[in-house]
Amino acid sequence: MSQKKLIRDAVHGDIELSALEVELIDTPEFQRLRxxxxxxxxxxxxxxxxxxxFEHSIGTSWMAYRILQTIRATTSVSAEEENVIRVAxxxxxxxHIPFGHTLEDERRVLPRHDKDxxxxxxxxxxxxxxxxxxxxxxxxxxxxTLSEKTSFASDVVGGAISADLLDYLRRDTYFCGLSQNYDxxxxxxxxxxxxxxxxxxxxxxxxxxxxxxxxxxxLRIRYTLSERVYFHHTxxxxxxxxxxxxxxAIADGxxxxxxxxxxxxxxxxxxxxxxxxxxxxxxxxLRLEERQLYKPCHVVTVDVGEDERRKIVDRFHYNQKLREExxxxxxxxxxxxxxxxxxxxxxxxxSLPEAEVPVRMQGGKLLPLSDSNNEEIRILxxxxxxxxxxxxxxxxxxxxxxxxVAKAVADLLTGLVTHG
Numbered sequence: 380m381s382q383k384k385l386i387r388d389a390v391h392g393d394i395e396l397s398a399l400e401v402e403l404i405d406t407p408e409f410q411r412l413r414x415x416x417x418x419x420x421x422x423x424x425x426x427x428x429x430x431x432x433f434e435h436s437i438g439t440s441w442m443a444y445r446i447l448q449t450i451r452a453t454t455s456v457s458a459e460e461e462n463v464i465r466v467a468x469x470x471x472x473x474x475h476i477p478f479g480h481t482l483e484d485e486r487r488v489l490p491r492h493d494k495d496x497x498x499x500x501x502x503x504x505x506x507x508x509x510x511x512x513x514x515x516x517x518x519x520x521x522x523x524t525l526s527e528k529t530s531f532a533s534d535v536v537g538g539a540i541s542a543d544l545l546d547y548l549r550r551d552t553y554f555c556g557l558s559q560n561y562d563x564x565x566x567x568x569x570x571x572x573x574x575x576x577x578x579x580x581x582x583x584x585x586x587x588x589x590x591x592x593x594x595x596x597x598l599r600i601r602y603t604l605s606e607r608v609y610f611h612h613t614x615x616x617x618x619x620x621x622x623x624x625x626x627x628a629i630a631d632g633x634x635x636x637x638x639x640x641x642x643x644x645x646x647x648x649x650x651x652x653x654x655x656x657x658x659x660x661x662x663x664x665l666r667l668e669e670r671q672l673y674k675p676c677h678v679v680t681v682d683v684g685e686d687e688r689r690k691i692v693d694r695f696h697y698n699q700k701l702r703e704e705x706x707x708x709x710x711x712x713x714x715x716x717x718x719x720x721x722x723x724x725x726x727x728x729x730s731l732p733e734a735e736v737p738v739r740m741q742g743g744k745l746l747p748l749s750d751s752n753n754e755e756i757r758i759l760x761x762x763x764x765x766x767x768x769x770x771x772x773x774x775x776x777x778x779x780x781x782x783x784v785a786k787a788v789a790d791l792l793t794g795l796v797t798h799g
Contacts, residue, residue: 388434390549394441399462399515400469404437406507408473412436414642418551419481420617421608423670425555428608432472438546443468443535446542446576449569460532466517467524468536471543473508474498476638477646478621485615485725486622487699489635499526501639534576539736540597541576548600555608559600565593572745577737586741594738594748598759601733610725610766616672619723619772624650624663626699627718631657659718666774673721673772676781677788681767688727690795691769695724705791709771713783719774720784731763 384396396404403409412433421428443464447456474495482488489495503509503522512518524532537543545561552559568590570579580590608614628650629635641649647664654660666672681688695702702722710720734749734756749756771788773781 386437388438388441390546390553391438391441394437396437396440397462397465399466399511400440403466403469403508403511406511408502408506408508409433409436409470411640411642412472412475414644415475415477415479416643417547418555418608419478419614419643420621421555421611421614423617423672424611424613425608427556428551428554430550430554432475435546435550436469436472438550439471439536439542440465440469442542442545445563445566446535446545446569449566450571450576454571463517463520463524464532464535466512467521467532468542470503470508470521471525471536473502477641477643478618478625481618482622482625485618485723486626487696488622488626488629489638497636498639531571531574531576538576539733540578540594544597544601544733548597548604551604551608552600555604557603557607559603561597561600562593565590565597568594570739572737572739575737577739577745578748579739581739581741581743584742591751591753594736595753595755595759598731598733598756602731602759602763605763605766610768612675612770613672615723615768615770616674616772617667619721619770620663620667620673621647623718623721624660624667626703627657627660627663628654631660659716662716662774663718671775673719673774674778674781675770676773676778677771677785679769679792681765688767691792692724692727694795695722695769696726705788708791709784709787712787713777713780715774715777715780715784719777721772722788723768723770723772725767725769727767729764729767731760734760 382401383398384401386394386396388394410433413431415432416422416428417430417432417435418428444461447461447464450456476482476489483491499522503512504518509518512521524530524536527533528537535542549560568578568580570577578594580587580594625633631654633650633653637649638646647667650660651664679691683691695705702724706720706722707717710717735747737745738748738751739745740751749760771785773784
């Protein structure tokens with residue numbers, strides 16, 4: 380087996396890896412994560428946002444270790460339990476595919492990486508990683524920790540405030556050049572309650588306002604990333620184009636299982652070479668390479684109302700067939716090819732889930748942070764929900780047809796709201 384290793388990370392400084400972690404990192408499956416960008420196409424907006432799921436995974440394992448260091452002050456954590464948690468944190472993104480969140484969450488072309496049982500079976504049971512985990516007697520516990528999310532271990536790895544969040548908040552802001560950070564003393568707030576990870580905001584029965592302020596700061600950073608990066612209009616447009624390319628490729632015979640071995644650049648290259656004769660795919664890839672991204676010609680916001688918004692989401696986020704029909708009808712109304720129109724509709728839930736972290740308040744009372752009657756938390760949740768946008772995107776080369784496309788979709792939405 381490999382030896383322990385000390386590596387230098389741009390975000391956390393020196394990170395110490397166990398021999399087992401080094402062995403897992405050196406597998407082909409884990410090395411593949413070097414080619415999958417953490418923020419998908421955000422580099423088209425922030426040129427330095429080219430960090431990958433490789434370093435994020437290592438950072439998540441390290442932050443899991445930092446959390447466990449705090450918990451040890453009040454609770455016994457066995458070496459075996461620490462090993463499970465650190466390995467699970469290291470492998471929490473191993474099932475990711477190229478442009479994963481774009482394909483899975485935004486256009487729902489494929490199941491989420493943590494909900495795809497076939498991908499879990501492939502990466503954690505059938506691969507080189509699976510063989511190592513089986514040899515170490517960790518396989519079932521790692522799979523359970525990453526899939527069930529109902530234990531202390533799963534809370535540390537991927538709960539509302541977790542090792543995953545604490546790494547990507549620092550990593551994403553750093554590589555996007557955003558001057559925001561959190562105080563590492565937030566780690567001192569982690570504790571256990573009923574066998575689950577919670578944030579303690581009280582000391583000797585009195586509210587620690589500094590701890591509450593720092594926890595709210597985490598929510599501010601999370602909101603800022605959503606506003607400026609995750610839902611930036613350029614990232615949305617480029618991500619929607621990539622999703623459309625993959626949708627068209629699947630319709631033309633591409634097997635989604637191939638995504639398990641591809642990286643961001645090799646995916647685009649593979650589809651470009653294989654589907655040269657498909658004019659829609661070839662056009663979209665060329666537009667991406669030239670950075671001639673589709674532009675929004677019609678936008679719907681939360682001002683439409685909750686009932687209407689839910690109807691729109693049900694039709695265009697969850698139903699790929701109805702979404703494609705709407706794109707084709709709008710394009711037909713404008714006299715342009717169907718692939719020149721793309722509908723982007725995010726999910727209904729824009730609730731800032733980090734606000735639901737369980738916290739121990741004054742007097743030892745345990746409740747979700749959002750129930751703490753804090754006005755700033757309420758404002759942040761409302762602002763995050765207001766980031767929801769429904770876009771109709773059109774090829775720049777067909778910009779003169781934008782009014783026809785916008786009207787066709789607007790008429791469809793009017794009918795949807797009127798008739799349900």
